Amino acid sequence: MEQCCKKGTLPANLYQELDNFIDSLSIKKDDPRRKGFLIQVLHRAQHIFGYLPEELQVYIAKKLFIHHSEVSGVISFYNYFTTLPKGKYQISVCMGTACYVKGAQKVLDEFERILKIKPGEVTSDMKFSIDALRCVGACGLAPVVQVNGKVYGRVTPQQVQGIIDEYAKGE
């Protein structure tokens, strides 16, 4: 397969994994299906890299022979795709009404204070990221926190350090 497209600062082995996937699709410049492949490729790219930063968007656009704006348009349309890096442990604090009323803001504040990051950010060691979510459907347990999908219910600010330690300890 001929070499195409400048790779940026992200790990070369991850680019290689993405290349293998895209190359397996055998997309040609005049292939009418190439835009149809875009979502599939973005899913795979996010799975491999964890997020879809600008340099990766440009790379994918070139590999699929489409314009960068089409790639960024699809990414901003679907909530699933993210352009920000996530931590190894993704902390999600529900900020839906029931959780908010039961003190979710104080819980979120405590995560921010201890980890020194805001929602949407990741710690410098890439271990933790925080997101504030809408109702996750477990209002009876409000306020609710999830870490990589594991649910913690009726969380108090005093429990936040313990939740972080649970994951930090395993490192």
Ligand code: FES
């Ligand atoms: S509002 Fe938090 S789970 Fe529903």
